[in-house]
Amino acid sequence: MSDIDMALTSQLVVAWAGETGEEHRLGWWRCDLASEYGGEDLFRRLLPSTWRWAALQGAREAARRVDAELRRRDHEPDRIISLFSLGFELDERIEERLADLKRSGHTPDEALPGLAITHDGWRPDIFWDWVADHGKAGGTTSPAGRRLSGSLPATVGQQARRLVAGLAPAAEHYPLPHFRRAL
Incomplete structure (x- = not known):
């Protein structure tokens, strides 16, 4: 899996897990786009061939x-690097990759196998195991969120891994794991 695909997969899994709705997950954002009776039903009717992508993309936008x-x-705030704000150039590359994958005709599962975690319904233990598999991040609380220790990793894949790891321990609100970009 490429670093861009890894970052995109991480964004989509965390976006899915953070939803609030009929199938209550972490409740970090107020949307219910990737559940059967939430946005999924509407997207199936409006976008029959890309509804899965649309549901995940909507959760990602929330x-x-x-x-x-x-x-x-x-x-x-411009110095903060987070899972959903990796810097202009990387964010653009991830957007382009998402657009390419949607046009490819493949389902999200086929294109990004790491999304398998989103298929069997919400299982907190499986999600937190997935987070733990990304390693340990270490960090301190800051006004914006959870500032991760150490310097910004060199590749977007390594950045995504540390930022996902920074979600632990579990929090009632999105903890915004982040790095601070040097001046």
């Missing part, structure tokens, strides 16, 4: 907005 709001709490 997560991105919450992430952006939390970053704005910091005195220098």
